[in-house]
Amino acid sequence: MVRVEFLGPIQKDALALEITNLNELATILQKDEALKEWLATCAVAVNDTIVTSLEYELKDGDKVSLLPPVCGG
Amino acid sequence: MLYLQDGSLDVPKILKEWHEEEATSNYGAFISFVGTVRSEDGIDGLSFDIYEPILQSWFALWQQKAKERGAVIKMAHSRGDVMLHASSYIAAVFSPKRRVALEFIDAFVEDFKASAPIWKYDLKDGKRVYAKERSTAINGSGILGEKQ
Numbered sequence: 001m002v003r004v005e006f007l008g009p010i011q012k013d014a015l016a017l018e019i020t021n022l023n024e025l026a027t028i029l030q031k032d033e034a035l036k037e038w039l040a041t042c043a044v045a046v047n048d049t050i051v052t053s054l055e056y057e058l059k060d061g062d063k064v065s066l067l068p069p070v071c072g073g
Numbered sequence: 074m075l076y077l078q079d080g081s082l083d084v085p086k087i088l089k090e091w092h093e094e095e096a097t098s099n100y101g102a103f104i105s106f107v108g109t110v111r112s113e114d115g116i117d118g119l120s121f122d123i124y125e126p127i128l129q130s131w132f133a134l135w136q137q138k139a140k141e142r143g144a145v146i147k148m149a150h151s152r153g154d155v156m157l158h159a160s161s162y163i164a165a166v167f168s169p170k171r172r173v174a175l176e177f178i179d180a181f182v183e184d185f186k187a188s189a190p191i192w193k194y195d196l197k198d199g200k201r202v203y204a205k206e207r208s209t210a211i212n213g214s215g216i217l218g219e220k221q
Contacts, residue, residue: 007122007124007190007192008122008124008190008192008203009122009192009194009203009205022216022217025217026216026217026218029217030217030218030219036218036219039215039217039218039219040215040218040219041210041214041215041218042210042214042215042217043210043211043212043213043214044213044216044217045127048126048127048130049130050127050211050212050213051213051216052213052216053216054216054217065124065127066217067124067127067190067211067214068192068208068210069205069208069209069210069211069214070186070187070188070189070190070191070192070208070209070211071186071191071192071193071204071207071208071209072121072123072150072162072185072186072189072191072193073108073150073161073162073182073185073186073191073193
């Protein structure tokens with residue numbers, strides 16, 4: 001099971017999904033109309049490291065985080 | 074050194090502590106940047122969410138870069154609400170000579186704005202509104218979106 005967390009202003013509870021890579025996650029999340037706008041601008045981290053390829057393989061226990069555009073300071 | 078706290082920062086106290094921490098470290102330069110909440114667009118203040126695990130690793134990378142140049146970076150940031158004219162962010166660089174500190178404070182603060190996992194909200198009319206237009210997508214964003 002992979003845990004998917006939505007950070008900052010994305011008002012959505014975490015999901016627990018049976019997925020093996022980020023391509024599968026993209027397919028699932030794109031079906032959620034409320035998330036579509038966020039997906040185009042969110043960065044993705046696996047176990048708190050930013051990743052930039054959809055081919056990234058996921059294993060049981062991994063944590064995926066979606067990080068929307070930032071503005072500290 | 075990364076310091077996070079709820080609410081506004083006590084700027085004189087933090088700068089004094091940092092100055093004292095490095096008073097005998099033989100740094101010739103100490104340059105600080107303080108971010109203060111300004112009155113604009115009718116806001117009552119700002120509010121912040123922070124994702125600490127990635128902020129810590131992002132900061133550790135910068136600390137390593139600074140160390141390679143003989144410098145040290147310190148940063149403080151608020152969580153939650155910070156009202157008008159109070160401060161939410163302090164960054165400082167100590168280095169043996171001024172040039173490294175001047176370069177690092179610029180590069181560090183710019184990368185902070187573009188990469189640090191912190192989300193800003195306007196406090197206005199009793200609501201907390203994501204500052205979407207002022208936010209920057211982190212490098213590599215959008216991979217989960219539909220392919221164009």
